[in-house]
Amino acid sequence: DTEVTQTPKHLVMGMTNKKSLKCEQHMGHRAMYWYKQKAKKPPELMFVYSYEKLSINESVPSRFSPECPNSSLLNLHLHALQPEDSALYLCASSQAYRNYNSPLHFGNGTRLTVT
Amino acid sequence: DAKTTQPPSMDCAEGRAANLPCNHSTISGNEYVYWYRQIHSQGPQYIIHGLKNNETNEMASLIITEDRKSSTLILPHATLRDTAVYYCIVPFHSGNTPLVFGKGTRLSVIA
Numbered sequence: 001d002t003e004v005t006q007t008p009k010h011l012v013m014g015m016t017n018k019k020s021l022k023c024e025q026h027m028g029h030r031a032m033y034w035y036k037q038k039a040k041k042p043p044e045l046m047f048v049y050s051y052e053k054l055s056i057n058e059s060v061p062s063r064f065s066p067e068c069p070n071s072s073l074l075n076l077h078l079h080a081l082q083p084e085d086s087a088l089y090l091c092a093s094s095q096a097y098r099n100y101n102s103p104l105h106f107g108n109g110t111r112l113t114v115t
Numbered sequence: 116d117a118k119t120t121q122p123p124s125m126d127c128a129e130g131r132a133a134n135l136p137c138n139h140s141t142i143s144g145n146e147y148v149y150w151y152r153q154i155h156s157q158g159p160q161y162i163i164h165g166l167k168n169n170e171t172n173e174m175a176s177l178i179i180t181e182d183r184k185s186s187t188l189i190l191p192h193a194t195l196r197d198t199a200v201y202y203c204i205v206p207f208h209s210g211n212t213p214l215v216f217g218k219g220t221r222l223s224v225i226a
Contacts, residue, residue, distance in 0.1 A: 004158075033213070042202070042216030043159065056211055090158050097213065100147050100206060101166075104214055106158035 003027055004107035006091050012113045021110045023074040023091030031097035032074040034066060035090040043090055050097035081114045118208045124221040133190040135220050137203030140184040149206060150188045152199040193224045
């Protein structure tokens with residue numbers, strides 16, 4: 001069990017669908033992250049939110065739209081995805097961004113398949 | 116580029132100590148060393164981190180050399196459930212990215 005909860009665990013969507021991934025933490029953390037992990041590869045950073053404001057966008061295509069409605073919630077809105085976007089999407093949180101002494105805590109991810 | 120070097124794979128007999136090495140020769144004075152692991156189909160799990168002193172928690176021990184250029188993660192009594200990919204990471208070493216995952220070490224614990 002992790003303290004970062006991601007829903008759904010699995011998602012299959014067509015290329016014309018709109019869907020959202022959700023992430024929630026109740027540890028009082030003020031930084032939240034989205035990572036993407038392709039099969040047999042390490043996770044790669046997509047977005048960082050700090051105090052509910054977007055701090056980093058790692059040149060992610062606009063078909064991925066993050067949202068941080070409050071300090072406990074992080075969403076990733078998906079639209080017009082491509083089959084190559086199929087991956088494990090991981091959410092993480094930490095006490096603060098750029099705090100060297102602050103570990104990231106990850107959820108178990110949403111496994112996304114785009115058909 | 117994760118700026119750390121780890122062996123790609125290691126085996127360990129169940130019940131024995133697993134010692135996973137990591138080189139981070141370009142680490143700066145205020146940068147921590149973090150260890151995470153990822154068990155198949157799960158998210159990365161935080162294990163331990165340290166600055167210059169050795170650290171121990173309920174999961175593992177972290178030994179950092181005096182010059183801080185390398186470290187070793189020790190799992191004192193490895194079990195089959197410790198089979199995973201282990202990542203040694205120096206956060207923010209490559210700029211603004213908190214965690215850059217390299218290829219890690221695939222640890223196989225063998226019965």
